[in-house]
Amino acid sequence: MIEEMTAQLTNPVWAALHSGQQHLAHTLGEMRRYAPDVAPFCAVPEEGMFVPATSLEYLTEDVYFVGAIPTVPDGWRLEELGGVTQMVYRGGPVAAPPRDGVTVLDALDPAMQELTAIAFPGYFRARTGTMGRYLGIHDGGRLVALSGERMDFGDLREVSAVCTHHEFTGRGYAGLLVRHVMHGMQEDGVMPMLHVGSRNARAIGLYETLGFVRVRQLRHAKLVVPR
Structure with missing residues:
Protein backbone atom coordinates (compact mmCIF):
# COMPACT_ATOMS: atom_id res chain seq x y z
CA MET A 1 0.00 0.00 0.00
CA ILE A 2 2.73 2.50 0.99
CA GLU A 3 4.75 1.59 -2.09
CA GLU A 4 1.77 2.29 -4.35
CA MET A 5 1.13 5.65 -2.69
CA THR A 6 4.75 6.75 -2.94
CA ALA A 7 5.51 5.60 -6.49
CA GLN A 8 4.72 9.09 -7.76
CA LEU A 9 7.34 10.57 -5.45
CA THR A 10 10.31 9.52 -7.57
CA ASN A 11 9.66 12.91 -9.22
CA PRO A 12 8.13 14.88 -6.32
CA VAL A 13 7.98 18.41 -7.72
CA TRP A 14 6.31 17.19 -10.92
CA ALA A 15 3.89 15.06 -8.86
CA ALA A 16 2.90 17.96 -6.59
CA LEU A 17 2.33 20.32 -9.51
CA HIS A 18 0.06 17.73 -11.14
CA SER A 19 -1.96 16.84 -8.03
CA GLY A 20 -2.47 18.83 -4.83
CA GLN A 21 -0.77 21.97 -6.16
CA GLN A 22 -1.88 22.14 -9.78
CA HIS A 23 -3.09 25.67 -9.06
CA LEU A 24 0.51 26.72 -8.34
CA ALA A 25 1.99 25.30 -11.56
CA HIS A 26 3.64 27.61 -14.09
CA THR A 27 4.51 26.23 -17.53
CA LEU A 28 7.86 26.66 -19.30
CA GLY A 29 7.63 24.46 -22.38
CA GLU A 30 7.64 20.87 -21.10
CA MET A 31 8.78 22.03 -17.66
CA ARG A 32 6.62 22.99 -14.71
CA ARG A 33 7.64 25.24 -11.85
CA TYR A 34 6.39 27.16 -8.86
CA ALA A 35 6.32 30.95 -9.02
CA PRO A 36 9.75 32.26 -7.95
CA ASP A 37 8.37 33.88 -4.80
CA VAL A 38 6.64 30.62 -3.78
CA ALA A 39 9.41 28.04 -4.22
CA PRO A 40 12.59 27.73 -6.34
CA PHE A 41 11.71 24.30 -7.79
CA CYS A 42 11.33 23.25 -11.43
CA ALA A 43 10.42 19.81 -12.77
CA VAL A 44 10.53 17.81 -15.98
CA PRO A 45 8.35 14.76 -16.65
CA GLU A 46 11.23 12.29 -16.79
CA GLU A 47 14.90 11.85 -15.97
CA GLY A 48 17.36 13.08 -18.59
CA MET A 49 14.80 14.91 -20.73
CA PHE A 50 16.44 17.57 -22.88
CA VAL A 51 15.14 21.08 -22.17
CA PRO A 52 15.64 23.46 -25.11
CA ALA A 53 16.87 27.01 -24.67
CA THR A 54 13.43 28.34 -25.63
CA SER A 55 12.02 26.83 -22.42
CA LEU A 56 14.81 28.28 -20.29
CA GLU A 57 15.05 31.81 -21.64
CA TYR A 58 12.48 33.19 -19.19
CA LEU A 59 14.39 32.01 -16.13
CA THR A 60 15.97 34.95 -14.34
CA GLU A 61 17.41 33.07 -11.36
CA ASP A 62 18.79 29.65 -10.48
CA VAL A 63 16.22 26.87 -9.96
CA TYR A 64 16.35 23.43 -8.35
CA PHE A 65 15.35 19.96 -9.53
CA VAL A 66 14.68 16.97 -7.25
CA GLY A 67 14.38 13.41 -8.52
CA ALA A 68 14.20 13.76 -12.31
CA ILE A 69 17.15 15.83 -13.54
CA PRO A 70 17.07 17.15 -17.13
CA THR A 71 19.83 17.71 -19.64
CA VAL A 72 20.33 21.29 -20.80
CA PRO A 73 21.84 23.07 -23.81
CA ASP A 74 25.35 24.49 -24.06
CA GLY A 75 25.76 27.62 -22.01
CA TRP A 76 23.64 26.28 -19.17
CA ARG A 77 25.09 24.42 -16.21
CA LEU A 78 23.55 21.85 -13.88
CA GLU A 79 25.29 21.66 -10.51
CA GLU A 80 24.76 18.38 -8.68
CA LEU A 81 24.05 18.96 -4.99
CA GLY A 82 24.06 16.49 -2.12
CA GLY A 83 21.51 13.69 -2.40
CA VAL A 84 18.10 13.88 -0.75
CA THR A 85 16.59 11.16 1.40
Whole structure:
Protein backbone atom coordinates (compact mmCIF):
# COMPACT_ATOMS: atom_id res chain seq x y z
CA MET A 1 0.00 0.00 0.00
CA ILE A 2 2.73 2.50 0.99
CA GLU A 3 4.75 1.59 -2.09
CA GLU A 4 1.77 2.29 -4.35
CA MET A 5 1.13 5.65 -2.69
CA THR A 6 4.75 6.75 -2.94
CA ALA A 7 5.51 5.60 -6.49
CA GLN A 8 4.72 9.09 -7.76
CA LEU A 9 7.34 10.57 -5.45
CA THR A 10 10.31 9.52 -7.57
CA ASN A 11 9.66 12.91 -9.22
CA PRO A 12 8.13 14.88 -6.32
CA VAL A 13 7.98 18.41 -7.72
CA TRP A 14 6.31 17.19 -10.92
CA ALA A 15 3.89 15.06 -8.86
CA ALA A 16 2.90 17.96 -6.59
CA LEU A 17 2.33 20.32 -9.51
CA HIS A 18 0.06 17.73 -11.14
CA SER A 19 -1.96 16.84 -8.03
CA GLY A 20 -2.47 18.83 -4.83
CA GLN A 21 -0.77 21.97 -6.16
CA GLN A 22 -1.88 22.14 -9.78
CA HIS A 23 -3.09 25.67 -9.06
CA LEU A 24 0.51 26.72 -8.34
CA ALA A 25 1.99 25.30 -11.56
CA HIS A 26 3.64 27.61 -14.09
CA THR A 27 4.51 26.23 -17.53
CA LEU A 28 7.86 26.66 -19.30
CA GLY A 29 7.63 24.46 -22.38
CA GLU A 30 7.64 20.87 -21.10
CA MET A 31 8.78 22.03 -17.66
CA ARG A 32 6.62 22.99 -14.71
CA ARG A 33 7.64 25.24 -11.85
CA TYR A 34 6.39 27.16 -8.86
CA ALA A 35 6.32 30.95 -9.02
CA PRO A 36 9.75 32.26 -7.95
CA ASP A 37 8.37 33.88 -4.80
CA VAL A 38 6.64 30.62 -3.78
CA ALA A 39 9.41 28.04 -4.22
CA PRO A 40 12.59 27.73 -6.34
CA PHE A 41 11.71 24.30 -7.79
CA CYS A 42 11.33 23.25 -11.43
CA ALA A 43 10.42 19.81 -12.77
CA VAL A 44 10.53 17.81 -15.98
CA PRO A 45 8.35 14.76 -16.65
CA GLU A 46 11.23 12.29 -16.79
CA GLU A 47 14.90 11.85 -15.97
CA GLY A 48 17.36 13.08 -18.59
CA MET A 49 14.80 14.91 -20.73
CA PHE A 50 16.44 17.57 -22.88
CA VAL A 51 15.14 21.08 -22.17
CA PRO A 52 15.64 23.46 -25.11
CA ALA A 53 16.87 27.01 -24.67
CA THR A 54 13.43 28.34 -25.63
CA SER A 55 12.02 26.83 -22.42
CA LEU A 56 14.81 28.28 -20.29
CA GLU A 57 15.05 31.81 -21.64
CA TYR A 58 12.48 33.19 -19.19
CA LEU A 59 14.39 32.01 -16.13
CA THR A 60 15.97 34.95 -14.34
CA GLU A 61 17.41 33.07 -11.36
CA ASP A 62 18.79 29.65 -10.48
CA VAL A 63 16.22 26.87 -9.96
CA TYR A 64 16.35 23.43 -8.35
CA PHE A 65 15.35 19.96 -9.53
CA VAL A 66 14.68 16.97 -7.25
CA GLY A 67 14.38 13.41 -8.52
CA ALA A 68 14.20 13.76 -12.31
CA ILE A 69 17.15 15.83 -13.54
CA PRO A 70 17.07 17.15 -17.13
CA THR A 71 19.83 17.71 -19.64
CA VAL A 72 20.33 21.29 -20.80
CA PRO A 73 21.84 23.07 -23.81
CA ASP A 74 25.35 24.49 -24.06
CA GLY A 75 25.76 27.62 -22.01
CA TRP A 76 23.64 26.28 -19.17
CA ARG A 77 25.09 24.42 -16.21
CA LEU A 78 23.55 21.85 -13.88
CA GLU A 79 25.29 21.66 -10.51
CA GLU A 80 24.76 18.38 -8.68
CA LEU A 81 24.05 18.96 -4.99
CA GLY A 82 24.06 16.49 -2.12
CA GLY A 83 21.51 13.69 -2.40
CA VAL A 84 18.10 13.88 -0.75
CA THR A 85 16.59 11.16 1.40
CA GLN A 86 12.83 10.80 1.04
CA MET A 87 11.00 9.56 4.14
CA VAL A 88 7.36 8.59 4.76
CA TYR A 89 5.56 8.24 8.09
CA ARG A 90 4.64 4.65 8.90
CA GLY A 91 3.54 5.00 12.50
CA GLY A 92 0.10 5.14 14.04
CA PRO A 93 -2.08 8.09 15.04
CA VAL A 94 -0.10 11.08 16.29
CA ALA A 95 -1.44 12.33 19.60
CA ALA A 96 -2.08 16.07 19.82
CA PRO A 97 1.13 17.59 21.26
CA PRO A 98 1.14 20.34 23.91
CA ARG A 99 0.13 23.72 22.50
CA ASP A 100 2.03 25.86 25.02
CA GLY A 101 4.32 28.24 23.16
CA VAL A 102 3.35 27.00 19.67
CA THR A 103 1.69 29.55 17.41
CA VAL A 104 0.22 29.49 13.92
CA LEU A 105 2.26 31.84 11.74
CA ASP A 106 0.96 34.33 9.23
CA ALA A 107 1.60 32.95 5.73
CA LEU A 108 3.54 36.09 4.74
CA ASP A 109 5.51 36.54 7.98
CA PRO A 110 9.01 37.66 6.86
CA ALA A 111 10.52 36.17 10.02
CA MET A 112 10.13 32.70 8.46
CA GLN A 113 12.38 33.63 5.56
CA GLU A 114 14.90 35.21 7.91
CA LEU A 115 15.09 32.10 10.13
CA THR A 116 15.30 29.54 7.33
CA ALA A 117 18.03 31.57 5.60
CA ILE A 118 20.35 30.39 8.37
CA ALA A 119 19.84 26.67 7.66
CA PHE A 120 18.90 26.51 3.95
CA PRO A 121 19.31 29.91 2.28
CA GLY A 122 17.34 30.51 -0.89
CA TYR A 123 14.75 27.75 -0.50
CA PHE A 124 12.13 29.57 1.60
CA ARG A 125 10.66 32.46 -0.37
CA ALA A 126 8.37 35.40 0.44
CA ARG A 127 5.22 33.34 -0.32
CA THR A 128 6.37 29.84 0.62
CA GLY A 129 4.16 30.19 3.67
CA THR A 130 1.09 30.13 1.42
CA MET A 131 1.81 26.48 0.45
CA GLY A 132 0.44 25.16 3.75
CA ARG A 133 0.22 25.74 7.50
CA TYR A 134 3.31 26.93 9.32
CA LEU A 135 3.87 26.83 13.06
CA GLY A 136 6.51 28.49 15.16
CA ILE A 137 7.94 29.08 18.61
CA HIS A 138 8.95 32.56 19.73
CA ASP A 139 11.32 33.75 22.43
CA GLY A 140 11.02 37.37 23.47
CA GLY A 141 8.98 38.08 20.36
CA ARG A 142 11.62 36.54 18.09
CA LEU A 143 10.84 33.50 15.92
CA VAL A 144 13.35 30.82 16.97
CA ALA A 145 11.86 27.57 15.61
CA LEU A 146 9.68 26.69 12.65
CA SER A 147 8.02 23.87 10.73
CA GLY A 148 5.17 23.57 8.26
CA GLU A 149 3.80 22.07 5.06
CA ARG A 150 5.24 22.48 1.57
CA MET A 151 4.57 20.07 -1.33
CA ASP A 152 1.08 18.58 -1.46
CA PHE A 153 0.40 15.33 -3.34
CA GLY A 154 -3.24 14.92 -2.40
CA ASP A 155 -2.94 11.78 -0.27
CA LEU A 156 0.49 12.71 1.07
CA ARG A 157 1.89 16.04 2.23
CA GLU A 158 5.43 17.20 2.91
CA VAL A 159 6.67 18.29 6.33
CA SER A 160 9.15 21.05 5.61
CA ALA A 161 11.13 24.07 6.88
CA VAL A 162 12.14 22.26 10.06
CA CYS A 163 14.46 24.86 11.49
CA THR A 164 15.66 25.97 14.93
CA HIS A 165 17.96 28.94 15.51
CA HIS A 166 21.35 27.65 16.69
CA GLU A 167 21.01 29.50 19.99
CA PHE A 168 17.91 27.45 20.85
CA THR A 169 18.79 23.92 19.75
CA GLY A 170 18.60 21.04 22.21
CA ARG A 171 15.25 22.10 23.65
CA GLY A 172 13.08 19.70 21.65
CA TYR A 173 11.50 22.45 19.56
CA ALA A 174 11.98 20.67 16.22
CA GLY A 175 10.39 17.42 17.36
CA LEU A 176 7.48 19.27 18.99
CA LEU A 177 6.70 21.32 15.89
CA VAL A 178 7.00 18.33 13.55
CA ARG A 179 4.55 16.38 15.71
CA HIS A 180 2.12 19.30 15.51
CA VAL A 181 2.43 19.39 11.73
CA MET A 182 2.00 15.60 11.49
CA HIS A 183 -1.05 15.68 13.76
CA GLY A 184 -2.63 18.35 11.59
CA MET A 185 -1.98 16.33 8.45
CA GLN A 186 -3.57 13.24 9.95
CA GLU A 187 -6.61 15.27 10.93
CA ASP A 188 -6.83 16.26 7.24
CA GLY A 189 -6.65 12.59 6.25
CA VAL A 190 -3.25 12.76 4.56
CA MET A 191 -0.01 10.91 5.23
CA PRO A 192 3.09 12.90 6.31
CA MET A 193 6.30 12.59 4.31
CA LEU A 194 9.46 14.69 4.03
CA HIS A 195 12.79 15.27 2.34
CA VAL A 196 16.08 15.69 4.16
CA GLY A 197 19.70 16.04 3.07
CA SER A 198 21.20 12.55 2.94
CA ARG A 199 24.25 13.69 4.91
CA ASN A 200 22.16 15.16 7.74
CA ALA A 201 22.38 12.13 10.02
CA ARG A 202 21.10 14.04 13.05
CA ALA A 203 17.87 15.09 11.33
CA ILE A 204 17.32 11.64 9.81
CA GLY A 205 17.71 10.12 13.27
CA LEU A 206 15.12 12.51 14.70
CA TYR A 207 12.63 11.69 11.97
CA GLU A 208 13.13 7.97 12.48
CA THR A 209 12.31 8.34 16.18
CA LEU A 210 9.09 10.08 15.11
CA GLY A 211 8.07 7.12 12.93
CA PHE A 212 9.40 8.08 9.50
CA VAL A 213 11.16 5.48 7.37
CA ARG A 214 13.52 5.96 4.45
CA VAL A 215 11.86 5.30 1.10
CA ARG A 216 14.45 6.32 -1.50
CA GLN A 217 17.43 8.49 -2.37
CA LEU A 218 16.85 11.27 -4.90
CA ARG A 219 19.19 13.37 -6.97
CA HIS A 220 19.19 17.09 -6.32
CA ALA A 221 20.61 19.65 -8.75
CA LYS A 222 20.70 23.39 -9.29
CA LEU A 223 20.29 24.84 -12.76
CA VAL A 224 22.58 27.86 -12.92
CA VAL A 225 21.23 30.66 -15.10
CA PRO A 226 23.95 32.14 -17.35
CA ARG A 227 25.05 35.57 -16.20
